[in-house]
Amino acid sequence: MKTLSLILISFVIIISVSCQKNDDIGENTTDKITIDSLVANYYTVIAWDTTTITCYATGDSLIYGWECDHGNFNGSGTQIRYAAGECCVGINTITCSISNRLGIVSESIKIEVTSYFQK
Amino acid sequence: MKKYIILVFVFSVVANNLLAQCCSAGNPFFYGEISSLSKNNLQFVMGYKYSTSHEYYEGNKSINIDFIDKAYFNYITLQSIYGVTQRLTIQADLGYFINKTETYLKEDWSPSKGYGLGDATIYLKYLAYNNFKKQLKIIPSIGITIPIGVFDQEVDHVKLPITVQPSSGSFKYQASLYINKGTSNGRFNFALFGMFEYAQLIDSKNFYYKYGNQVLFSFLTSCKLGNSLSVAIELRNENRGKSLRNNDQIVESSGFNIVYAIPHISYSFSKNWYLAINTDLPVYKYYNGIQMSNTYSVSMRLSYKINLSKK
Numbered sequence: 001m002k003t004l005s006l007i008l009i010s011f012v013i014i015i016s017v018s019c020q021k022n023d024d025i026g027e028n029t030t031d032k033i034t035i036d037s038l039v040a041n042y043y044t045v046i047a048w049d050t051t052t053i054t055c056y057a058t059g060d061s062l063i064y065g066w067e068c069d070h071g072n073f074n075g076s077g078t079q080i081r082y083a084a085g086e087c088c089v090g091i092n093t094i095t096c097s098i099s100n101r102l103g104i105v106s107e108s109i110k111i112e113v114t115s116y117f118q119k
Numbered sequence: 120m121k122k123y124i125i126l127v128f129v130f131s132v133v134a135n136n137l138l139a140q141c142c143s144a145g146n147p148f149f150y151g152e153i154s155s156l157s158k159n160n161l162q163f164v165m166g167y168k169y170s171t172s173h174e175y176y177e178g179n180k181s182i183n184i185d186f187i188d189k190a191y192f193n194y195i196t197l198q199s200i201y202g203v204t205q206r207l208t209i210q211a212d213l214g215y216f217i218n219k220t221e222t223y224l225k226e227d228w229s230p231s232k233g234y235g236l237g238d239a240t241i242y243l244k245y246l247a248y249n250n251f252k253k254q255l256k257i258i259p260s261i262g263i264t265i266p267i268g269v270f271d272q273e274v275d276h277v278k279l280p281i282t283v284q285p286s287s288g289s290f291k292y293q294a295s296l297y298i299n300k301g302t303s304n305g306r307f308n309f310a311l312f313g314m315f316e317y318a319q320l321i322d323s324k325n326f327y328y329k330y331g332n333q334v335l336f337s338f339l340t341s342c343k344l345g346n347s348l349s350v351a352i353e354l355r356n357e358n359r360g361k362s363l364r365n366n367d368q369i370v371e372s373s374g375f376n377i378v379y380a381i382p383h384i385s386y387s388f389s390k391n392w393y394l395a396i397n398t399d400l401p402v403y404k405y406y407n408g409i410q411m412s413n414t415y416s417v418s419m420r421l422s423y424k425i426n427l428s429k430k
Contacts, residue, residue: 047409048186050225067271067278069326070364072221074228076275083225085186086372086409090364095325115371116184116409 033059033098033105040082040094040111047116050083053109055096065097071113084113146214146237146264146287147194147416153297153312155246155258156202162424164198170399170416176406188224190282190411193217194237210242214268216285233283236268242293254301264291281328289330290319305343308351312337320363331360331374341383351383353397361407372408377401393422 035057042051055064055078064077070092071084082094092113097106147168156162171191175184195217200210214237222230244260268286272279281288295314302308318330335358341351355378362373380402385395399416406412 048184063276065273065276065278067273067325069328070281072231072280073277074223074225076277080277081228083186085184087370089371090368093325 032102033057033062033100035096035098035105035107038096038107038109040109043110044112044114045083046114046118047086047089048083050081051111052079052081053094053096053111054079055098055107057098057105059098059100061100063099065099066094067097068092068094071111082111084111086116088113089115146196146212146240147192153258153260153295154256154299155206155208155244156200156424157426158202158205159428160202160424160426162198162200162422164196164200164420164422166196166198166418166420168192168194168196168416168418170194170413172411172413174412174414175409176404176412177409179403179405181412182409184409185224187411188222190221192219194219206246208242208244208246210240210244210262212240212242214238214285219283219285221280221283231279231283232274233269233272233279233285235272235285237285238264238287238291239267240264240293244297254303256297256299258297258299260293260295260297262293262295264289264293266290287318287330288323288326289321289328291330292317292319307343308341310337310339310341312339327365329363331362333360334358339381339383347387349383349385349387351385353379353381353383355379355381355399372406372410374407375410375412376403376405377413378403391424393420395420395422 035055037056038053039056040051040053042049045051057078066073066076066080068082070088070090071082074081084092090113091110093108094111095106095108097104099105147170169191171189173189175182175187193216194214196212196214198210198212200208202208216234216237219233220230240262242260242262244258246256246258248255248257264287266286266288270284270286270288272284293314293316295312298311300309312335314333314335316333316335318332320329321327335355337353337355339351339353341349343349357375357377357379359374362370364370378401379399381397381399383395383397385393387393396417396419398418399413401413401415404412
């Protein structure tokens, strides 16, 4: 009986440690996405001028998606260039959505486009 | 009477209107058939349009802006028109962009290219007045544009600009009036077309926008040269109001007033088949603020009509 108890306790300990170990592995190779920052080199641009926007994020197998309510993008991945014409004068929202097999995380910044006539 | 009907038909096929500056979102306006059909008549129009823009306008003058080099599209449409009764005609249009492209002057900017299904439009036309003696027809109509196509197209997970999205993303409602007057010798035809279009507000999660309303007037005169060939000249004035964006801010650089001169030529291969070609040449352009302006467009239509009553 004593031997059986020892075996059972040992088994529980092993299982517990194993579970703990698995959790550690999960955190070390996490698929979780964290957007560290979303920054632009200019937050105010004159119509048709370009600003470069960069998204810094951590996570595995990240796919970077970009969209804006007004204006044009060029490029893809972690960094894109953004420009907008007179049609888009005002405060425009640029959204970076990062996804992998676990889900999707989004972050937005505002870029103000001022009129070409103010040049 | 038969001659008159054929003439009206030829004219109405010729009387194509291709609006839409290049490149705004959604279908270019394309009304290959603006007349009504007799009961149980079915007509198909296959249309193609190429449009290009390569200069910016400020007001009525060209201005150098180092951004878009050229904006152009290749577009096809299928129109199906059916005479439900002697007076009532229903028409369905479906548009598809083979490409809708912008190339840029900026260094290292690669072209933006959208493609795919555009909008669908359904019209109801009513032959309100038809006097064979006076050779006069009056046809009011109403229509609705349904944004069935792609409005969030992406390349490499980057959303394309609205200007190259195939669909407008907005419901639009049209009311129009078409008046056709023939001459006693059956050789000439005159037509007036007026249309008002109201665009519904797009209020989605990431996008708030309302296209300006549009008013259009067109005058067209056509002449038959022999039994198969027709030529026409159309003068069209197209006005679009300013758009609204977030917080109902008026988009100052939107809306325009353009006058086009549009030569048409059409040829009938047989009683049921017609081919028509026209080109839209802007002779006066005024754009609010600074906008890309349409340089020219060319279109072609192939029309086939059948009478389902005939066994």
